[in-house]
Every structure is written in structure tokens, then in C-alpha cells.
Amino acid sequence: MGEIKRFIRDDGIIKVSRNVKETAKKVKHAKEKLSKQYGREVTVEEIANELCITSEDVVMSLDSLNAPEYLYETIHQ
Amino acid sequence: MFKNEMKIEFPSKSQNEAFARVVVAAFASQLDPTIEELSDVKTAVSEAVTNAIIHGYENSSGKIEIECKIEGRTLTVIVTDYGKGIEDVELAKQPLYTSRPELERSGMGFTVMETFMDSLEVESEPLKGTRVKMTKEFKSF
């Protein structure tokens, strides 16, 4: 069963909260770059294509930079 | 015409406000929105869900439902609670009106929803609950 897992995924024990914030920074840069290039607002898909990630990952990363009580901050019970 | 829909329910816990925002954003992303359009929708959903939690259920426990529909390039979002309801909806919608100034709320929730979305309808009955319906049309590029 270990092989199936290794076959399907390639990422290790990285906390999502940190990873999502890194994606968020890349999304922000891509957004600035592309909107300058196109001279208009850019879409989620355009950013996803630029960064070679899925639209879902773009969406999940979006408010991780500014919202203080955001979902991906560590929520301990 | 492109069509899709979904319905979600969750308890009125404060951490579910962020969750609701992501769910609606993920659903809306099928319309290939711009980041700005998506952020508008999230802000509006955030206000509606926060209202359900703090006013509708006054931080006690209750059920919140969100229905979303996509028809063509129009997104409809309906946020429903079965909480305390609103006596006077017209008054509640006035900019700066708040029934709980002690909470340091701004009284701008409904104004924000109206500004960030294309339409807003509020139906409410005291002790029955509140239903906030918003629509937004997404541009295409």
C-alpha cells in the first residue's frame, strides 16, 4: 500500500498553512505581472496556468495573506 | 447555457465564516472570474454569514445554509438562517444602522453586500429567520 501512496503523491510533511501562504505570494506576483502585461484584470485560470497549479489551489490561497483569523492559520482547539 | 448548483449547511461557529467564503469562491471559480470579482463575492458572503452568526443566532448554536447557482455567467448566492429575524428590514439595510453598537460592528454589512454584488434581496421574519439573496454577473474576457 505504501507504493500506491508514493506513486500518487510527492509531497512530504509540510504544514498547509505555510504552503498556502507561499502560494498566495506567488499568486499575488503573477496577478501583478499579468495584469500589467494584459492591461486588465486577470482571471483565476490565467494565474493558475502561469504558475502551473490548479484553479482550486489559487482559490484556496487567496485570502491567506490578509485575513487575520483565516482558516489556514493554525486553529487549535 | 452553463448551469450548476450546490447547497451547503454548517453550524453557526465563527470558524465556519472563513470556510463558507472558500466554498463559495471555489464554486464561483467555475466561471473563471478575476481575482477582484472573486474577492467581491467573498466579502459579501463573509458579511452575510457573519450576520447569521452574530445577529441571527447571537452566538448560540444554529444552522446556516448557503445555496449557490450558476446560470450562464450569473452567480446567485442565498444565505439562510433560522434565527431571530429582523423586525424592520428597510431600517436594517440603512448604511451605518446596527442593532449592536457595543460589538464595534460598522453597520455597513448590507451596504457592503449591495456594493459588491449586483443585487440584494433580504427576506426576514422575527423568530423565523433571515434569507439573504444576492446575484452577480461575471464578465468574460
Place this chain on the structure above:
Amino acid sequence: MFKNEMKIEFPSKSQNEAFARVVVAAFASQLDPTIEELSDVKTAVSEAVTNAIIHGYENSSGKIEIECKIEGRTLTVIVTDYGKGIEDVELAKQPLYTSRPELERSGMGFTVMETFMDSLEVESEPLKGTRVKMTKEFKSF
């Protein structure tokens, strides 16, 4: 103990598989998971929802429900469809078994769910539908 829950329903359209994955991942992220844990859950949800779409409803239109619960550090995910159901659940769960080899499916969906989650229960009745219940405990670091 930390508790939360949610329930979502959507039509069996193929684009909703990606949506379902994000919704469950967003909900599970309250448990402060690692990338690896989250990716396990997404993979399992993906298999269960794909099965509901292609086997349960055979690409016709029907309703898919996902219930999620968090209790302490355990996530429970239940994926339900009201489609065609499974005659022989034990056979269906065998690695490499598939009823539709023409689709180039691998027959490994249930095996993947079992591998990536801590438990898997499948209840099904022909012509009534299928209910797949999975749990996973998240480590804390």
C-alpha cells in the same frame, strides 16, 4: 473536544469532482493538517465522488451528498449517491475489480480510499444507492 460538521449537495457533473475536493480540503484544514494528510483526503474524496458520477449515475444527472464531521482530531467523510447501487460490495472492493473496463478505469478506487484513509465502510443497495464512509485521524505536530 473540538467539533464541527458540514453537509453539501451538488449534481453529479464532472466539474463538481474538483469542487468537492476543495470543499472537503477546506473543511479538513481546520485540523491544521500537513500537505500530505490533506492530499490523502483529497485523493480519497476524488475517488468516491468520481464513482458516484460514473458508476452511481452512469453520467446521467443525480444528487451527490457529502457529510463531513470533525471530532477531536478525527475527520469523517460520507459520500452518498442515490444511483444504481452495487450488487456485491465485497467483490467491488477487490483491487483491480471494475465493472467498466471499457472506461480505462483502474479498478483501484476503493483500494485507494482504503489506503489513504484509516477506515472505509461501503453500504449499498441496488437501485437505491451507495454510501461510502471514511475516517482519518490527523496527527498533531
